[in-house]
Each structure stands twice: as C-alpha cells, then as structure tokens.
Amino acid sequence: MSESPTGSLTATTVTIAGHDGDEIEAYLARPAGDGSRGGVVVIHHMPGYDRATKEITRRFAELGYDALCPNLYSREAPGAAPDDAAAVARANGGVPDARLVGDVAGAAAYLRALPTANGRVGVIGYCSGGRQSVLAVCHLDLDAAVDCYGAFVTGTVPEGVPLKITNLVDQLPGLRAPLLGLFGAEDTHPSPRQVAELGRILTDHGKDFEFHSYEDAGHGFFAVNRPNYNVAAANDGWERIAAFFGKHLGS
Template sequence: MSDAIRAETVTMTGHGGDEVEAYLARPLDGGPRGSVVVIHHMPGYDAATKEMVRRFAVHGYAALCPNLYTREAPGASPDDAAAFVRANGGVPDERVVGDVEGAANYLKALEGANGKVGVIGHCSGGRHTFLAACSLQVDAAVDCYGAFIVEEPPPGIPPSMQPILHLAPQLSCPLLGLFGADDKYPGPEQVALLAAELDKAGKTHEFHSYEGAGHAFFAVDRPAYRPEAAVDGWAKIFDFFGRHLSN
C-alpha cells in the first residue's frame, strides 16, 4: 500500500498518432512497479472509473485510463459523451486497441516502471480488455463481466460491440474472469463457452462466478453493488496482478 500517490489528467498518444486525454495515478515511492491500463465502461470516462485508477496507485501500480471518447466529445460530461458515442455506433475495435497500446507505451516509459503491463475493464471494458489481450502483447488481463465477447448484443447496443470469441487463440497472457451468476450479459452459458474456447486453445485462465450477483456488482454507486462479491473480486484482482506484474 502506498501512502502517497499523484493523480492527474495527462495527454497520451493513441491510435493513429492522435492526442488522447487520459487519467493517470501512480505512487510517489520509487519503484520498480508494474502498470495497469484501466479501460472504462460504456457509460464513459467517469468518476467511478477514475476512482479505480487511484485504487491501483494506492496498491503500488501506475495506472492509466485513456478516454476512448476523446475524439467524438472533447470536454463533454461523461454522460453526454457516452450518449453521443452510442448514438454514432460506438468506438471501432481497432481504435480501442490502438489507444490501449498507446496507454501501455506511456506507462512503460514512466520512471520506475518494470516493463510489465496488465489490462482491466468492466462490462464493455471487459470486452475491450479481452480484445486488447488478444491483439497486443500484455502480461495479464482481468475481464470483469465483459459483455458481448460471446453473445450477440441486444437492440440498442452500438454495432461496434460484436462477438470476438474467435480471437481466443490469440490471447497473449493469463486471463482472470470475474462474473455474476445472475448476469445476462454475459450469462453463465456464455461464460462457460468462453472458458471452453480458452481450454481448447490451451490458454491460461482463471474464472470465478458469484452467486446472487448480477451485472455491475463492483459498482458501489449502483443498486447492483454486491459487497461480498466485490470485496472478494478485488482481492482476486490484486493477487492476480501481484503474481503476473511483479518483478
């Protein structure tokens, strides 16, 4: 645990050389330390996601969350930016990958970085985590109830959110998956299909499902919050990153 951290908005280089706003938090002690790219959910680059970034810094990691909606809605509130992006079809997968790669490169260049980078995301960010871990070379990935990796999206979801199960053979790192047994996106059947595909591809993964928990059980500001599942989930996240991102 780090007594002192620094958190701030920075500018990083993302997909296609674009300047992308991002939120950075890191311990003020020396290092060396692992790094984490936090991928925000579909509601956007919001206060809850930034709190997660700071939480990783308190636990000794440099963490960075790129604003995937920077280009479409610079300066807009998270709600307005998310609504605009959803109405315009979502964020293309190749651009997400490019922005995550830019975030990883930014973290690796920080003083005290040990060169190891993990990726984490919730909901659409969980899907994007799986996408990034299958498209880039990273050291660990955490998928928190990532929707639409396996299943087709329902009406109203941006068309960019298409299934990506076929990417499983390309997974570049160990994967931790945390799911709610009462969730529908993904439901238990979809989680089982993802696990089976990873088994088939010989990929290292560790999945946990929580009874009585649905979608967004980590979200402390929502009725879906389930304290027991969230507390255990956080413990598993820090154990997993501790094993894969340490020196």
C-alpha cells in the same frame, strides 16, 4: 508490487498518443516513491470516463501500480461531461475495435516509458471495458488481463444493441496473456452459459485463465455508485485482482 509505505499517491490528467497517433486525454495515478513497479491500463465502462472509474484508477495506485485510464471518448466529445460523452459514443455505435486496441497500445507504451516501470503492464475493463480488455490482449503484448463481466465476448449480439460490434470468438485463439474473469451468476450479458462457452474455448486452445462467478451478483457488481453494487462480490473480486496482478505484474 512496490506499494508506497506511506500510502501517498498522485493523480493527474495527461495527454497520450492513442490510435494512429491521436492525442487523447487520460487519467494517471501513481504511488509515491521511485521503486520499480508494474503498470495497469484501466478501460472504463460504457458510461464513460467518470468519477467512479477514476476512483478505481487511484485504487490501483494505492495497490502499488502506475495506473492509466484513457478517455476512449476523447475524440467524440472532448471536454464533455461523462454522461454526455457516453451518449455521443452510443449514437456513433461505440468505440471501434481497432481504435480501442490502438488506444490501449498507446496507454501501455506510456506506462512502460515511465522511469518507475518494470516493463510489465496489465489491462482491466468493466462492462463494455471487460470485452475490450479481452480484445486488447488478443492483439497486444501485455502481461495480464482482467475481464469484469464483459458482454459479447461470446454469444450473439442482440438486435437493437446500439453498438457496432461482434463477439470475439474468432480472435480468442490469439489471447496472449493470462486472463482473470469475474462474473455475476445473475447477469444476462454475459450469461453463465456465455461464460461457460468462453471457458471451453480458452481450454480448447490451451490458454491460461481463471474464472470466478458470484451467485448473488448481477451485472456491474463492482460499481459502488449503482444499484447492482454487491459488497461481498466486489470485495472478493478486488482480492482476486490484487493477487492476480501481484503474480503477473509484481516488481
């Protein structure tokens, strides 16, 4: 990483070319300075493109990366408040997988075109975004991926879940980059059994991965604005993310 010695950063809203060339909104955060550095695509959670996710994006800039969070709900609810946009997206069955891959591809291309880019781009996602991070790195040439408690990477999607998705078991053999997984042992989606299944599949296919589970943490333990926030798990998780991206995306 080429962290700014002053800790200064800039953050702004930009327009990028997403799936099929659609123009979508995205939040870009960059450290000060013109040194060469990696990029991080941040995939927001199901509640949407909200303040907490933008804070996470700025944190990656503070760590020394160009970070970009595409608004996956730009098409369904342009300009809407995050909760309203998320409700519309849920009613439509969520973000289609093919569109997600296209939007992440557009975000990665945007980052790689920045004058500070070193060519390496990672992806990270939380909750639904954790599954989508794994999905993206099964189809795109990225350099690293982080799955923060992504549900339905393995296992069966229960009836009544308002998302038109399947698990990713048949796509996991195509995983193209190292994967870091961070999970809560008290979580049910994904459950420890589903995390273990994911580990077995990746091991069987010779993939590069590392998983960490936190005994006293449930789903959403990184979410500082939600009851499940777990200080110890989140702090350790951030240290592991910084080390992982430093290894695979560093300048």
